[in-house]
Amino acid sequence: MSSTLQTDIAILGGTPGGIAAAIAAARLGRSVLLIEPQAHLGGMSTSGLGKSDVERRYLIGGLFQEFTQRIHQYYLDCYAPDSSDIALCQDGYYFEPSVAETVFHDMLQAQPQITILTSYTLDSATTSANQLTAIDILSPRGERITVHAQVFLDATYEGDLLAAAGADFRLGRESRDEFDEPHAGQIYFDYQRQQFLPGSTGAGDDRLPAYTYRLCLTTAPANAAPLTEASPDYDRRHYLGYFDDLAAGRLAGPLQLKPGRGYEPAHFNTLVRALSVTPLPNHKTDVNINPRPLGFPFPELNRGYITGDAATRAAISTRIRNRTLGLLWFLQNDSQIPMQHRQIARQYHLPQDEFTDNQHFPWQLYIREGRRLQGEFTLTERHITHQPEQGIDQAEIETFADTIAIGEFPIDSFPCQPRQPGNTIVLEGYLGMLDQITRPYEIPYRIMVPQTMDGLLVPVAASTTHVAFSSIRMEPTWMALGQAAGVAAHLAIAQQCAPRNIPIHELQQQLASEGQILQHQPEINHASTREPQS
DSSP: EEEEEEEEEEEEEHHHHHHHHHHHHHHOOEEEEOOOOHHHHHHHHGGGBOOOSOOGGOOOOHHHHHHHHHEEEEHHSSSOOHHHHHHHGGGGTTTOHHHHHHHHHHHHTTTTTEEESSSSSEEEEEETTTTEEEEEEOOTTOEEEEEEEEEEOOOOOOHHHHHHTTOOOEOSOOTTTTOOTTTTOOOOTTTTEEEOOOTOOOBSSSOOOOOOOEEEEEEOOOGGGHHHHOOTTGGGGGTHHHHHHHHHTTTOOOOOOOTSSSSOGTTSSSSSGGGEEEETTTTEEEEOOOOOOOOOTHHHTTTTTTTOHHHHHHHHHHHHHHHHHHHHHHHOOOOOOOOOHHHHTTTTEETSSSSTTTTSSSSSOOOOOOEEBBBBSOBOOOHOOOGGGGGGOSSSSOOOOOOEEOOOOOEEOOOSSEEEEEOOSSOOOEEEEEETTTOOOOOOOGGGSSSSSSSSSSSSOOOHHHHHHHOOSSHHHHHHHHHHHEEEEEHHHHHSOGGGGOHHHHHHHHHHHHTTSSSSSOOSSSOOOOOOOO
């Protein structure tokens, strides 16, 4: 059984970037079909990533700022203005997953032109004369629906639609030489002393930063859903490397204690430092897996995910889920762990009131990097950093005629390989919060535009190198890019032209009128908030 749908704009991926694109286009009067393969919208923002990765709040406005304001108002409606929960929500930048989902749904439901399809998956794409004209999607019951749209947007983390359409993409790491990027390719970089280490060949490869799950855990006993047994494939040997980290002092606090980066002093010099814990409202926590210990057991578990079929992806996701739950079980229960450390770990549990249809575990795998479009422009490390000693002397921010947003988060990439013989400082591929060199930078519209494929924009799996992607890959920035993509799609329809040929000045004027930040302003009279690594 098959059917057909017609819409102005079809968006694959109900990520924050996809949601922002849908709202931006619908507010301009366009009909939008928002298609999400998962059962829930919101990507990582509703799946455990409970704090916003923003270093300079004044540089990201638009729909993301509206989202944080709505989050803040939600908590003001729940708690007294002087309560600790209001302080913990950080003006709406920190939130529980369920609250983010509620706010996203409120924003979407205010736009009747948006039709939402959850648990619908992409099956194929149809092109004609280098133009994407239709896609086939499958319903949860396996029914085929052909979707016709004037403009399509790929807002998936994986870059699935661009690949199905035949657009060129990159997958893996460029070599150091390809774009003359100091931190490209295979690399060992001392994140504390900011030094390149022996073994940094700079060779390109097909490896990707480790995928994990981002946990939301509660400290409220009445809301706890404690683990009662180990995960199905539990093997404590996966976690024994943490004992070596503890003995070597690698689970101590950082040389510089920067506020808000998942540092909990009570966890220093304990095995609980395997986690990076940030408090949220309502006795919740945002829990990242700390990538700095050499025992970090997640690199290369994602191998084959991006190019795999649905069954392969499900198996890899389950393996990473089990490795994550296994780590929590290990920290809370392993008899070799000092009792004091276990008691700290037992303060944190899966919450009964989150992810209630998924055993209180996040829906979305944390895909930090997948395919990256080969677009009309490729953003590189040289565009986003200031490194005079490396020949990158960006005394002034590089400007573009087609700027649509500002990026500002430090280069931050998870390890790509597990511990190798001789590793004593850092895992290969880890680039941890390079705020010493990353600077605010303009983002050109062309990174969303395929080189040869028309009818398609790619605001999430955008055209950057691996190093630059590790800065641009934050949900607030993706929401800014999604908002720009939604407006651009509207203009392409209005002008009856390909998205690559829209009048850029009209795009910029519309974005500016919607509060999007298009120019870097000095950090005068602005509060800069330092946030945890992702």
